Amino acid sequence: MTVLTAAEAQVDAEEARRARALRIDGIAKWVLPLLVFVIVVIAWDRTVVWNKIPHYILPGPGLVMQTLVKDWPMLFSALLVTLQITLMALAVAVIGGVGLAILFNQSRFAEMSFYPYAVILQVTPVVSIAPLIFIYVDNRTVGLLLCAWIVAFFPILANTTLGLNSTDHNLRDMFRIYGATRWQRLRYLQLPSALPYFLGGLRIAGGLSLIGAIVAEYVAGTGGIGSGLAFRILEAGYRLNIPRMFAALLLIAASGVVIFAGLSFLSHMLLRKWHESAVKRET
């Protein structure tokens, strides 16, 4: 009896230790990055103050925040322009990527004909194509969209194609036995199988469409009303307004994080019921 109790106590102690470790992990996941952030900001601030670095070379974090607040109306409208291009490019990349993937999957000849060109489009750096695009495309928004799309659509195309071809072969046999049509097989078997792959591609494409939009703005270069964050950075650079460059950079980075987090959340919601990647295992 005593032996049993001792064994139980040991198990309990082990359970408690594991629970504690889990709890500490949960807290550390949030606290540690915050701590690093605070240390870096303080170090930055002290470096600037102690070395008396002029603000046109390196502004302190306080000045950057002041500029962000002061220039908020201008920066925010620029952010909206950039985000608009980014999200439109992402939407077109989804439609184009998934559409092409389905076309390639349904027709081998279409795949043979066009896949190499999709790869060529992907491996050619967008900065080198963008100037040409802005020569031939009059509408600036369309030009920006086209550049961002070229960067963003390929991961969606590649991942969705892989997903459509990764259906369980027994399930494929099952569909054949029950006389499924091509459309039924696509709708009820291939598209659901491809969903986790597509969502993986989407998360990459979200970041890439922001990069594509920014790079395209740099190349397009023209300013005035309705110009995006990248142009504001260029403009501030010409005027040696370094604090504003930092403020704009901050906004771009924050947008990237928000896009990634949003797409990750979407992916989690769509897969949490059934896919391995979203399943929490009991240890």
Added chain:
Amino acid sequence: MSDLIHRAILPLGQRRKVLSLARVGKIFNGNVTALRDMSLAVHEGDFISLLGPSGCGKSTALRLIAGLSNPTAGRILWEGGQTRDDLGVVFQEPTLMPWATVAQNVYLPFRLRGKTYPQVRAEVEEALSLVGLSAFLNAYPRELSGGMKMRVSIARALVTNPRLILMDEPFAALDEITRHKLNTDLLALKSKIGCTVIFVTHSVFESVFLSDRIVVMAARPGRVIEEVLVTAPYPRNEAFRTSAEYAAHCQITSRALHAAMGEAA
């Protein structure tokens, strides 16, 4: 007792034929003979096992019957104009769609025939209650154990009340205890709904326990060596596993299988 007397116990002449294979053969890539000269008549209520070592063509025979590939010799005849539309299939893996609930998985054969879920809800729920999973309609496959997944797979195979159910080593990947339980349940199910089954296995014990006919096959080239009739009447239960009759049939079947393998070696 009378309602328990199964169609399988009726003399052969009184049961309708479902399907016959006439000297069916399959050659892959022009030179690998997977199956040669297989003839088989399947009657309503039959429980036929195809038993043999790997490479004996038992799974090939099943795929030919399912219409997943075409024979290179001989003919497969469905009696009464029945086609493979009237089939249920259970593979070695449960082969469930992970993104769909248990009920949606069982609904699949109907969905592919253009039926809406409300039209067939009763059938889906009945099939799941037959395999004892009524409480799991809205569960996802990953929440189920291996044995339960296989039960869902069986429910899907019989939900359309097909004339013939094909099973390709369905319990091979399960542990022994679960396998025995599912064997017993499968027989109970069969006597309840009177389905016709062709069952591929490499287990002598499983084939004797389940079937009334065992087709023993040999490899290289895949062919039928012998048919063993298991005369023990249905219903059979766990007690049958320890009976002398069972042991005797296992011995006969084992001997036939060894002869088949000896010949192949």
